[in-house]
Amino acid sequence: MNPCAVTTGFFVLGRCGRPSVTVCRCGRPVCARHVDPQGLCPECAAAQAYADPFHPGWARGYRRRYYEQSSGMYNDAVWYSWFDSYDRGQFDGGDGFDLGGYDGDGFDGDDGNDWVDS
Amino acid sequence: MFWRKTRAAIERFHPVHQGLVWQRTASVTLPPAEWDAVVASLARHAETVKRRKWRLPDRTVAVLVPLIRVLCEDVAPGDAIGITADLRGPQVPEKAGPSRQLPVRKPIRSITEWFALDPWLAVRAELRDGSVLELTVTDRVRYRKIHKVNPRGKHKHKTKSKAVQRITARRTLQPGQDVRRPDTPPPRTLAVRVKPGKRTVISATTKLGPAPTEQDQLQWVLAVATEPFRWTPPAAERRTA
Numbered sequence: 001m002n003p004c005a006v007t008t009g010f011f012v013l014g015r016c017g018r019p020s021v022t023v024c025r026c027g028r029p030v031c032a033r034h035v036d037p038q039g040l041c042p043e044c045a046a047a048q049a050y051a052d053p054f055h056p057g058w059a060r061g062y063r064r065r066y067y068e069q070s071s072g073m074y075n076d077a078v079w080y081s082w083f084d085s086y087d088r089g090q091f092d093g094g095d096g097f098d099l100g101g102y103d104g105d106g107f108d109g110d111d112g113n114d115w116v117d118s
Numbered sequence: 119m120f121w122r123k124t125r126a127a128i129e130r131f132h133p134v135h136q137g138l139v140w141q142r143t144a145s146v147t148l149p150p151a152e153w154d155a156v157v158a159s160l161a162r163h164a165e166t167v168k169r170r171k172w173r174l175p176d177r178t179v180a181v182l183v184p185l186i187r188v189l190c191e192d193v194a195p196g197d198a199i200g201i202t203a204d205l206r207g208p209q210v211p212e213k214a215g216p217s218r219q220l221p222v223r224k225p226i227r228s229i230t231e232w233f234a235l236d237p238w239l240a241v242r243a244e245l246r247d248g249s250v251l252e253l254t255v256t257d258r259v260r261y262r263k264i265h266k267v268n269p270r271g272k273h274k275h276k277t278k279s280k281a282v283q284r285i286t287a288r289r290t291l292q293p294g295q296d297v298r299r300p301d302t303p304p305p306r307t308l309a310v311r312v313k314p315g316k317r318t319v320i321s322a323t324t325k326l327g328p329a330p331t332e333q334d335q336l337q338w339v340l341a342v343a344t345e346p347f348r349w350t351p352p353a354a355e356r357r358t359a
Binding site for chain 2: 008009010011012014053054056058059060062063066069070073074075076078079082
């Protein structure tokens with residue numbers, strides 16, 4: 001059974017890793033804890049505009065915007081690429097739960113094969 | 119007429135929520151699941167309570183709730199988040215310091231100046247990676263009460279205020295956690311201090327003047343909190359939920 005590939009955390013990023021119960025429309029395996037009532041992963045569900053911080057999924061939807069803003073404020077592209085590569089890495093099946101495009105020495109760039117932007 | 123139903127509805131809210139309504143303060147340490155219950159209770163406030171006097175403080179929705187949501191993402195279910203929020207504002211008498219008279223010239227008759235120190239938010243969270251994050255937000259407001267008399271003997275009193283804000287974020291790493299200097303320096307307004315030791319402590323402080331608006335407040339708190347996390351690359355093989 002595939003482990004749940006949802007990115008967890010806000011400052012401290014992680015992967016869920018629980019046994020998945022379904023597959024989101026984006027292709028990610030999702031566990032029972034993270035699946036939306038409509039069968040979506042938290043990111044796809046957050047993409048449906050959770051503007052209200054009272055919604056439990058608000059922080060996951062806000063996370064990417066926060067990394068964009070703070071990366072701009074610090075003029076630190078690496079800070080955003082950490083998150084971006086981590087988030088993209090969850091679509092890379094069999095990556096052994098390591099960081100998607102981050103090899104520890106810096107961001108290795110976009111190979112142009114990614115089909116998703118979030 | 120006496121808002122009995124509304125009062126009864128408030129008494130059914132979560133105790134932390136009730137504290138924010140009645141005292142406008144909260145000081146409590148709870149696990150993430152219990153904070154979710156507090157936020158769920160706060161979410162029912164606007165539709166239940168219509169009385170202006172019992173409205174939630176503005177910073178509850180603008181800062182406190184989003185911050186709880188963010189911290190709950192990073193705290194393991196068994197760990198705790200401690201929050202002390204004093205949302206009464208800087209005009210409470212116990213927050214005011216001693217006053218003094220400033221030198222004046224006509225038509226000003228007197229200027230009385232005093233400062234109010236308002237530490238309205240303190241947060242401590244034990245994060246999943248073993249580090250501890252502490253945040254504080256303190257407003258320092260200068261008040262000047264001016265008494266003016268015009269040539270016809272008419273008296274005017276005016277009070278002016280000017281607020282600056284200090285935000286600090288301190289992260290105490292777990293023993294042996296890797297520390298790496300970020301590739302780019304922080305903004306000039308941000309002072310960073312790294313204290314090496316058995317548990318490395320990274321702290322970031324900024325002073326904002328004038329104090330940010332309610333809409334920008336969360337963004338500033340998170341921006342300052344970012345700096346300690348830039349010093350540690352994300353864990354590569356950590357599986358957390």
